[in-house]
Amino acid sequence: MNEQKTLSHLDNQGQANMVDVTEKAVTQRTAIAEGYVHMTLATYTLITQGAHAKGDVFAVARIAGIQAAKKCSDLIPLCHPLMLSKVQVDFEPVASNNSVRVVAMCKLAGQTGVEMEALTAVSVAALTLFDMCKAVDAAMRIEGIKVLEKHGGKTGSWYYDQTPEIGAAK
Numbered sequence: 001m002n003e004q005k006t007l008s009h010l011d012n013q014g015q016a017n018m019v020d021v022t023e024k025a026v027t028q029r030t031a032i033a034e035g036y037v038h039m040t041l042a043t044y045t046l047i048t049q050g051a052h053a054k055g056d057v058f059a060v061a062r063i064a065g066i067q068a069a070k071k072c073s074d075l076i077p078l079c080h081p082l083m084l085s086k087v088q089v090d091f092e093p094v095a096s097n098n099s100v101r102v103v104a105m106c107k108l109a110g111q112t113g114v115e116m117e118a119l120t121a122v123s124v125a126a127l128t129l130f131d132m133c134k135a136v137d138a139a140m141r142i143e144g145i146k147v148l149e150k151h152g153g154k155t156g157s158w159y160y161d162q163t164p165e166i167g168a169a170k
Contacts, residue, residue, distance in 0.1 A: 029152030065125030
């Protein structure tokens, strides 16, 4: 039988509430997220060949993503400030559809997960790619931002591909 899950950021009166993690065990926690930036062939060629007039777009976007993960609690209400032990942001060019896959991994030993930090890293890295290339390609699209996997804590490991599709019958 499925248990009804409740929203943890609401108290019993329905008011916004930062979750109390005081009693949670400290465990190693990791989250991996991804997103895609779709662009024209000309833009894709420009950035993958390092020929963009603004310089190394990927290096700047990587730094932006790492900084964003570190500032997640300043950006997202009710997120706990975390002592991240590792943030990694990578870019995978996808020639078949002129896109760049942005992947972020966040890690720590702590009492709460790092999914929001990984999602924030992907989002800001993708936004930075967009910002640096918008003068040559205003029609770029950022899509598919999601958590791929998370590990640690009471619930253990979770993988996106093992979850029923959103909107699917239960």
